[in-house]
Amino acid sequence: xxxxxxxxxxxxxxxxxxxxxxxxxxxxxxxxxxxxxxxxxxxxxxxxxxxxxxxxxxxxxxxxxxxxxxxxxxxxxxxxxxxxxxxxxxxxxxxxxxxxxxxxxxxxxxxxxxxxxxxxxxxxxxxxxxxxxxxxxxxxxxxxxxxxxxxxxxxxxxxxxxxxxxxxxxxxxxxxxxxxxxxxxxxxxxxxxxxxxxxxxxxxxxxxxxxxxxxxxxxxxxxxxxxxxxxxxxxxxxxxxxxxxxxxxxxxxxxxxxxxxxxxxxxxxxxxxxxxxxxxxxxxxxxxxxxxxxxxxxxxxxxxxxxxxxxxxxxxxxxxxxxxxxxxxxxxxxxxxxxxxxxxxxxxxxxxxxxx
Amino acid sequence: xxxxxxxxxxxxxxxxxxxxxxxxxxxxxxxxxxxxxxxxxxxxxxxxxxxxxxxxxxxxxxxxxxxxxxxxxxxxxxxxxxxxxxxxxxxxxxxxxxxxxxxxxxxxxxxxxxxxxxxxxxxxxxxxxxxxxxxxxxxxxxxxxxxxxxxxxxxxxxxxxxxxxxxxxxxxxxxxxxxxxxxxxxxxxxxxxxxxxxxxxxxxxxxxxxxxxxxxxxxxxxxxxxxxxxxxxxxxxxxxxxxxxxxxxxxxxxxxxxxxxxxxxxxxxxxxxxxxxxxxxxxxxxxxxxxxxxxxxxxxxxxxxxxxxxxxxxxxxxxxxxxxxxxxxxxxxxxxxxxxxxxxxxxxxxxxxxxxxxxxxxxxxxxxxxxxxxxxxxxxxxxxxxxxxxxxxxxxxxxxxxxxxxxxxxxxxxxxxxxxxxxxxxxxxxxxxxxxxxxxxxxxxxxxxxxxxxxxxxxxxxxxxxxxxxxxxxxxxxxxxxxxxxxxxxxxxxxxxxx
Numbered sequence: 001x002x003x004x005x006x007x008x009x010x011x012x013x014x015x016x017x018x019x020x021x022x023x024x025x026x027x028x029x030x031x032x033x034x035x036x037x038x039x040x041x042x043x044x045x046x047x048x049x050x051x052x053x054x055x056x057x058x059x060x061x062x063x064x065x066x067x068x069x070x071x072x073x074x075x076x077x078x079x080x081x082x083x084x085x086x087x088x089x090x091x092x093x094x095x096x097x098x099x100x101x102x103x104x105x106x107x108x109x110x111x112x113x114x115x116x117x118x119x120x121x122x123x124x125x126x127x128x129x130x131x132x133x134x135x136x137x138x139x140x141x142x143x144x145x146x147x148x149x150x151x152x153x154x155x156x157x158x159x160x161x162x163x164x165x166x167x168x169x170x171x172x173x174x175x176x177x178x179x180x181x182x183x184x185x186x187x188x189x190x191x192x193x194x195x196x197x198x199x200x201x202x203x204x205x206x207x208x209x210x211x212x213x214x215x216x217x218x219x220x221x222x223x224x225x226x227x228x229x230x231x232x233x234x235x236x237x238x239x240x241x242x243x244x245x246x247x248x249x250x251x252x253x254x255x256x257x258x259x260x261x262x263x264x265x266x267x268x269x270x271x272x273x274x275x276x277x278x279x280x281x282x283x284x285x286x287x288x289x290x291x292x293x294x295x296x297x298x299x300x301x302x303x304x305x306x307x308x309x310x311x312x313x314x315x316x317x318x319x320x321x322x323x324x325x326x327x328x329x330x331x332x333x334x335x336x337x338x339x340x341x342x343x344x345x346x347x348x349x350x351x352x353x354x355x356x
Numbered sequence: 357x358x359x360x361x362x363x364x365x366x367x368x369x370x371x372x373x374x375x376x377x378x379x380x381x382x383x384x385x386x387x388x389x390x391x392x393x394x395x396x397x398x399x400x401x402x403x404x405x406x407x408x409x410x411x412x413x414x415x416x417x418x419x420x421x422x423x424x425x426x427x428x429x430x431x432x433x434x435x436x437x438x439x440x441x442x443x444x445x446x447x448x449x450x451x452x453x454x455x456x457x458x459x460x461x462x463x464x465x466x467x468x469x470x471x472x473x474x475x476x477x478x479x480x481x482x483x484x485x486x487x488x489x490x491x492x493x494x495x496x497x498x499x500x501x502x503x504x505x506x507x508x509x510x511x512x513x514x515x516x517x518x519x520x521x522x523x524x525x526x527x528x529x530x531x532x533x534x535x536x537x538x539x540x541x542x543x544x545x546x547x548x549x550x551x552x553x554x555x556x557x558x559x560x561x562x563x564x565x566x567x568x569x570x571x572x573x574x575x576x577x578x579x580x581x582x583x584x585x586x587x588x589x590x591x592x593x594x595x596x597x598x599x600x601x602x603x604x605x606x607x608x609x610x611x612x613x614x615x616x617x618x619x620x621x622x623x624x625x626x627x628x629x630x631x632x633x634x635x636x637x638x639x640x641x642x643x644x645x646x647x648x649x650x651x652x653x654x655x656x657x658x659x660x661x662x663x664x665x666x667x668x669x670x671x672x673x674x675x676x677x678x679x680x681x682x683x684x685x686x687x688x689x690x691x692x693x694x695x696x697x698x699x700x701x702x703x704x705x706x707x708x709x710x711x712x713x714x715x716x717x718x719x720x721x722x723x724x725x726x727x728x729x730x731x732x733x734x735x736x737x738x739x740x741x742x743x744x745x746x747x748x749x750x751x752x753x754x755x756x757x758x759x760x761x762x763x764x765x766x767x768x769x770x771x772x773x774x775x776x777x778x779x780x781x782x783x784x785x786x787x788x789x790x791x792x793x794x795x796x797x798x799x800x801x802x803x804x805x806x807x808x809x810x811x812x813x814x815x816x817x818x819x820x821x822x823x824x825x826x827x828x829x830x831x832x833x834x835x836x837x838x839x840x841x842x843x844x845x846x847x848x849x850x851x852x853x854x855x
Contacts (some may be wrong), residue, residue: 011755012751012752012755027590099846100650218722219725219726220715220722220723220725220726222714222726223708223726224715224716226701226704226705226708227701229704230701230702230704231697231701231703234697234699234700234712235701235712237658237680237692237698238680238713238716239680239681239683239684239713240715240716241681241716298643343379348406
């Protein structure tokens with residue numbers, strides 16, 4: 001007969017162990033993903049080239065990683081702000097679309113003075129994203145409607161709205177494709193860093209990360225978020241305003257997602273297109289989970305995933321790998337991370353049962 | 357004739373806290389044997405030992421006169437021991453037959469629900485149950501679900517049937533039917549163990565009774581015939597023990613006044629038309645068997661659950677319908693029954709748990725920022741003052757033992773000025789020394805002029821601490837006495853609905 005194996009909870013994990021779990025989980029995930037690529041016929045040497053040399057050891061590659069990571073930092077932070085207190089924002093893309101619409105609106109109709117146009121675009125985007133998540137947040141807090149369903153479905157509503165605008169009133173007459181007019185140069189576009197395609201959006205992203213870190217670590221709101229995330233019933237019994245805090249956190253989440261949308265439009269596309277927000281909900285949740293909803297590891301994870309995006313683009317083009325390869329690698333890293341994380345909380349014990 | 361089931365000298369401790377102390381039990385074939393005791397007396401633990409769910413620290417088990425090694429539920433099933441637990445283990449979306457196949461595949465020798473339906477139907481007919489094997493379990497009444505559980509156990513070949521509080525969720529008529537069925541099983545030669553705390557069932561349906569108290573067997577297999585409720589109640593709750601010191605206190609003004617309070621129940625019994633007043637310095641004890649509306653009452657008094665009707669006034673301010681922050685601003689403090697569900701944030705540090713009620717009240721910083729340093733310093737002071745062992749401010753609170761977790765909770769709740777303290781089962785699961793500490797802290801709070809409400813299933817605790825004692829039964833207060841003016845047996849009878 002097989003001897004039983006028991007899971008024994010570990011005591012408090014020290015910081016070094018949590019850091020090792022984080023790095024080890026990502027590294028192991030990448031290794032498994034490389035195994036899958038090798039099975040696809042990409043040689044080990046080519047993988048090293050594409051994933052390390054051309055991505056992280058090459059200045060142009062690194063610039064691409066920074067560009068790819070900019071929206072990922074935003075969506076990772078957005079997902080983390082809500083997931084921290086177990087509010088499942090599955091509508092990050094929808095809020096990105098709304099942010100994109102708001103920013104484009106400000107740009108197309110030249111609202112506000114020119115020197116303030118760009119900040120206004122981002123402020124409008126944040127408000128629009130926050131309002132879009134406000135609908136599921138209100139329905140959840142007032143009528144206990146499941147926010148997973150409503151936030152997800154509102155994504156499709158947002159996309160319909162974008163299609164309506166791009167095929168209709170906001171369609172650029174000079175283009176055969178469903179795009180808006182270009183944003184005005186020097187006024188409505190984020191400045192380049194003079195390094196590949198990278199742009200100042202990364203500074204906004206890192207600034208948002210710092211702000212979220214400060215909120216979570218130092219502010220009363222962050223303390224409330226900690227408490228609600230740990231145990232919502234005990235938090236309510238302790239007198240914490242659960243509804244208000246959840247609403248604030250959801251608004252931060254939606255606002256960050258909205259800014260992500262505006263950043264993609266103003267930093268890379270310089271107009272609204274039909275392809276700006278695609279796929280970012282999934283990436284945001286992956287990044288937030290691996291970063292354990294903490295801003296600093298979330299930002300680091302966003303850069304790793306940005307590297308995977310960059311390498312994935314090359315793999316698609318030069319090795320004829322399917323487009324899903326990036327998502328596949330992300331998923332493998334997430335799954336590995338979840339397993340590694342589990343074993344940092346529990347250890348296996350063979351032999352005699354330890355009675356509780 | 358040898359005993360059907362005999363347990364001797366069984367001891368079992370959880371986390372160093374004894375649940376069984378050399379408990380013994382013996383029942384015979386062909387009898388309904390009642391196992392009586394208060395909540396926490398060790399009845400369920402003892403029977404879980406018999407059916408292989410717990411391994412005893414010491415003690416022996418014999419089935420039909422043969423020593424039995426029971427280390428897993430499968431061993432118990434092989435020996436013909438089957439238990440129907442208080443919480444049914446049924447898959448609600450499956451049919452009756454599917455549920456039975458899930459549990460008894462090898463015993464029935466079938467794999468598919470279709471093949472089992474016939475066996476289920478014939479067994480049901482044999483014992484006189486009217487059950488459709490194709491009915492979905494979720495559509496059945498609680499009583500019918502119980503019959504499915506019983507069928508499951510019988511089909512597994514059980515000849516010794518243990519039923520844990522089988523009537524606690526049934527209506528009176530359903531209870532009579534279920535108990536009569538148990539009598540029939542016994543007449544067929546089964547041994548039936550009826551775990552209960554209802555005297556009526558013991559007297560009406562069992563032939564012998566074993567009584568447990570505090571993990572020990574205090575009455576072993578006495579004939580039920582000729583026993584009266586009074587004797588049983590006294591055996592169950594014990595003789596007047598030595599009382600903890602109750603100080604004489606000068607009582608102040610009424611600080612908590614409850615009038616005509618009704619609270620809707622969460623699935624079970626709610627609170628019906630309850631009224632009482634508690635003065636500063638008073639400990640108002642509410643005794644009762646668990647599940648008689650205590651949770652709903654505590655929730656209403658702490659602002660967690662809005663009452664359906666009635667008034668709650670703290671220091672003459674009307675509070676009914678207001679939220680927890682409002683209650684806490686008026687000085688309400690609470691020790692909830694389940695300290696890790698509604699009391700502490702298990703995954704956060706000790707200092708965060710100590711500070712969590714202070715932050716919304718404006719302590720430790722300002723509305724924008726929190727000062728975690730100040731929170732840690734305050735927690736370090738509380739760890740010393742309350743002697744919370746194994747804790748530093750940064751320790752995760754889930755790593756604390758039950759007693760130390762409760763001390764942390766009390767340290768937080770007794771911080772600053774408290775007008776009203778609602779303590780619900782504050783010593784549940786604690787060892788003797790931690791109990792003492794908690795009792796001292798409660799008395800200390802009363803000494804400081806707080807109006808304390810002590811809701812507890814532990815009669816000893818209520819009697820020894822309270823200045824006024826009330827009894828809750830089926831959501832109503834069924835008696836109110838000044839301390840010393842009521843006998844333990846009287847309270848016991850009221851608790852059990854034998855007014």
